[in-house]
Amino acid sequence: xxxxxxxxxxxxxxxxxxxxxxxxxxxxxxxxxxxxxxxxxxxxxxxxxxxxxxxxxxxxxxxxxxxxxxxxxxxxxxxxxxxxxxxxxxxxxxxxxxxxxxxxxxxxxxxxxxxxxxxxxxxxxxxxxxxxxxxxxxxxxxxxxxxxxxxxxxxxxxxxxxxxxxxxxxxxxxxxxxxxxxxxxxxxxxxxxxxxxxxxxxxxxxxxxxxxxxxxxxxxxxxxxxxxxxxxxxxxxxxxxxxxxxxxxxxxxxxxxxxxxxxxxxxxxxxxxxxxxxx
Numbered sequence: 445x446x447x448x449x450x451x452x453x454x455x456x457x458x459x460x461x462x463x464x465x466x467x468x469x470x471x472x473x474x475x476x477x478x479x480x481x482x483x484x485x486x487x488x489x490x491x492x493x494x495x496x497x498x499x500x501x502x503x504x505x506x507x508x509x510x511x512x513x514x515x516x517x518x519x520x521x522x523x524x525x526x527x528x529x530x531x532x533x534x535x536x537x538x539x540x541x542x543x544x545x546x547x548x549x550x551x552x553x554x555x556x557x558x559x560x561x562x563x564x565x566x567x568x569x570x571x572x573x574x575x576x577x578x579x580x581x582x583x584x585x586x587x588x589x590x591x592x593x594x595x596x597x598x599x600x601x602x603x604x605x606x607x608x609x610x611x612x613x614x615x616x617x618x619x620x621x622x623x624x625x626x627x628x629x630x631x632x633x634x635x636x637x638x639x640x641x642x643x644x645x646x647x648x649x650x651x652x653x654x655x656x657x658x659x660x661x662x663x664x665x666x667x668x669x670x671x672x673x674x675x676x677x678x679x680x681x682x683x684x685x686x687x688x689x690x691x692x693x694x695x696x697x698x699x700x701x702x703x704x705x706x707x708x709x710x711x712x713x714x715x716x717x718x719x720x721x722x723x
Contacts, residue, residue: 446496447647448538450474450482450529451503455603456544459640460500467644472496474503482525483517488532498540498647499533501526501581508570515569522573527580534587541588542646543581545574547596547659547697556632556665556698559594559657582655589654591646596661596697600636601721608633608671615676615683621668624690628668632661632697635712637720645706653705661697663711671714678718 447464451457452473464471472493474480480487482503505521507514526543533541548571551562564571581590599608614621622628642660646653669685676683703709712720 445498446470446472446493447498447500448472448474448491448493448496449500449502450480450525451501453477454502455606456598456636456639456643457502459600459636460502460643463640463644483520485524485528487525488528491532494536496536496538499529499538499542500643500647501529501541501543504544504574505570511569518569518573522570523576523580526577530580530584534584538588540647541581541584541590542643543577543590543592545578545592545594546571547594547661547695549575549578549594552693554694556696557659558698559659559701578657585655589652591653592657593643593646593660594657594697595634595639596659596695597631597633598636598639599633600717603636611668611672612675612679615672615679615681618684620684620686621672622686622688623669624688625692626669626687627692628672629693630665630667630696631671632663632665632695632699633671633714634660634662635714635717638662638710638712641710642702642706642708645708649706651705656705658702658705659697659699660702661699662714663699663703663709664714665696666714667692674715674718678715678722 447469449457449461449471452461453475461471461473480490505518507517549563550557551564563575578592581592584590603609672683
């Protein structure tokens with residue numbers, strides 16, 4: 445069986461490609477290193493492989509943190525490239541299309557977010573581009589099985605420029621970490637190895653999940669303060685904390701649907717994951 449992975453050189457993509465290779469599948473890796481530029485039209489014409497059964501569309505614009513200068517790239521990659529890939533998949537008889545969206549599409553709430561919670565109507569263009577991507581994917585349910593995954597706070601070894609490695613770097617280098625209130629943001633982080641295991645299971649699950657939207661997160665609600673304390677204890681360096689008077693934010697997922705559909709309950713506890721990360 446052949447599997448196509450966009451964003452194959454990204455953080456999640458690298459781990460997924462490694463797992464798929466270990467399982468003996470032929471993986472078509474879509475990334476700039478292999479000559480694919482999703483910010484340009486007609487990039488799918490370079491895909492020469494036939495009989496691809498599963499598409500994992502992980503790629504997204506690298507400019508998602510630049511709301512001023514990154515709008516064009518987010519539009520081209522998150523929206524245009526997604527539509528082009530869907531059209532290519534339709535023409536090439538793909539059986540399953542898995543699209544990775546984000547938990548950031550939800551309207552902020554202090555409650556755990558289920559798949560039925562309200563979607564953002566804010567000017568956050570990154571979130572809006574992922575919502576549009578979801579709608580494009582949903583419009584192809586009659587052509588192949590589509591699954592939309594809203595992923596929350598991935599972390600793990602060898603990660604760069606994200607929340608987890610930023611915290612580690614600040615602790616090691618004695619840089620102040622700001623906490624809103626006493627606890628900081630509340631999260632349900634998912635360990636990278638758990639995530640790729642879930643991605644694999646969803647790809648090869650013998651169950652029709654066509655059109656399903658599924659939250660993908662860890663099983664543990666944890667505050668930024670708790671994360672900092674766990675990391676500090678593991679590496680043996682005390683953090684510098686600065687507390688402000690802002691109200692703590694919440695990006696907490698309810699992953700009940702995921703666990704029910706996959707019968708998956710093998711989540712790595714955050715504190716135990718540090719033993720794998722800091723080896």
